[in-house]
Amino acid sequence: xxxxxxxxxxxxxxxxxxxxxxxxxxxxxxxxxxxxxxxxxxxxxxxxxxxxxxxxxxxxxxxxxxxxxxxxxxxxxxxxxxxxxxxxxxxxxxxxxxxxxxxxxxxxxxxxxxxxxxxxxxxxxxxxxxxxxxxxxxxx
Amino acid sequence: xxxxxxxxxxxxxxxxxxxxxxxxxxxxxxxxxxxxxxxxxxxxxxxxxxxxxxxxxxxxxxxxxxxxxxxxxxxxxxxxxxxxxxxxxxxxxxxxxxxxxxxxxxxxxxxxxxxxxxxxxxxxxxxxxxxxxxxxxxxxxxxxxxxxxxxxxxxxxxxxxxx
Numbered sequence: 479x480x481x482x483x484x485x486x487x488x489x490x491x492x493x494x495x496x497x498x499x500x501x502x503x504x505x506x507x508x509x510x511x512x513x514x515x516x517x518x519x520x521x522x523x524x525x526x527x528x529x530x531x532x533x534x535x536x537x538x539x540x541x542x543x544x545x546x547x548x549x550x551x552x553x554x555x556x557x558x559x560x561x562x563x564x565x566x567x568x569x570x571x572x573x574x575x576x577x578x579x580x581x582x583x584x585x586x587x588x589x590x591x592x593x594x595x596x597x598x599x600x601x602x603x604x605x606x607x608x609x610x611x612x613x614x615x616x617x618x
Numbered sequence: 619x620x621x622x623x624x625x626x627x628x629x630x631x632x633x634x635x636x637x638x639x640x641x642x643x644x645x646x647x648x649x650x651x652x653x654x655x656x657x658x659x660x661x662x663x664x665x666x667x668x669x670x671x672x673x674x675x676x677x678x679x680x681x682x683x684x685x686x687x688x689x690x691x692x693x694x695x696x697x698x699x700x701x702x703x704x705x706x707x708x709x710x711x712x713x714x715x716x717x718x719x720x721x722x723x724x725x726x727x728x729x730x731x732x733x734x735x736x737x738x739x740x741x742x743x744x745x746x747x748x749x750x751x752x753x754x755x756x757x758x759x760x761x762x763x764x765x766x767x768x769x770x771x772x773x774x775x776x777x778x779x780x781x
Contacts, residue, residue, distance in 0.1 A: 501713065503713050503715075505716045521763075525762075534755070534758065535758075535762050536775060538772045538773055538774040541770060541771075559734075560734070572729060573726075595727060595731070595767070595768070612760075612764050
């Protein structure tokens with residue numbers, strides 16, 4: 479069974495859910511699924527589908543990078559850590575010194591999306607630096 | 619010998635008679651064009667006729683349309699043969715290869731991503747992220763998307779205990 483067939487339900491779901499720029503490529507025994515989902519809920523649903531086909535993603539034969547589309551006009555983001563404060567660092571990387579912290583659930587200003595992993599943010603206290611993008615969610 | 623003198627005239631008369639029975643090239647062209655008009659895929663096809671031999675040229679959308687225009691033309695009265703010079707669109711370019719992150723930036727990015735996942739150890743080698751340790755199912759559902767976003771070749775969690 480080819481990887482495309484094995485994960486057909488997943489790629490079909492991505493198409494049906496309106497994932498834009500969807501790319502499905504097989505290379506050296508790994509299926510790469512890239513695209514931008516219209517919402518975080520769609521992204522979660524795709525990961526649940528992937529987990530259903532390959533429980534716990536144990537086969538390691540899919541790399542799925544589905545981002546959540548964000549309005550270019552977004553200027554406020556919410557801190558969505560598990561429960562702790564979010565470190566704000568001088569530069570993009572955990573090796574960079576911490577220049578500030580944002581509380582769990584706090585809404586802060588998005589200055590720019592420096593790269594995919596690290597976004598430049600500013601708190602209401604005026605602390606500015608890089609925070610890990612996975613812990614930031616676009617505020618509706 | 620009178621007959622010999624008349625021969626050229628007879629041949630001429632015979633020739634005129636027979637050519638009068640065959641559709642003229644211009645008529646064949648008109649009829650082929652009319653037949654092709656019924657096929658929307660043939661709008662870009664041009665028709666030339668020379669002594670009953672039809673030459674089709676121009677663009678068609680796919681192989682099926684290419685075969686269809688030839689058989690349509692062949693079916694027109696007076697067509698002796700069809701030369702199909704229609705052109706198919708070029709095939710779409712192959713998708714760009716997947717770009718795998720180099721180990722150094724990938725190692726750094728994986729360190730950043732796994733920082734808040736104590737109990738999980740990640741090793742990076744030739745783009746493959748190999749995980750060991752223990753993690754809850756809910757946390758693994760969060761970590762795997764983070765790792766997949768770093769352009770790894772693959773993520774191998776076989777050494778990870780997920781509970």
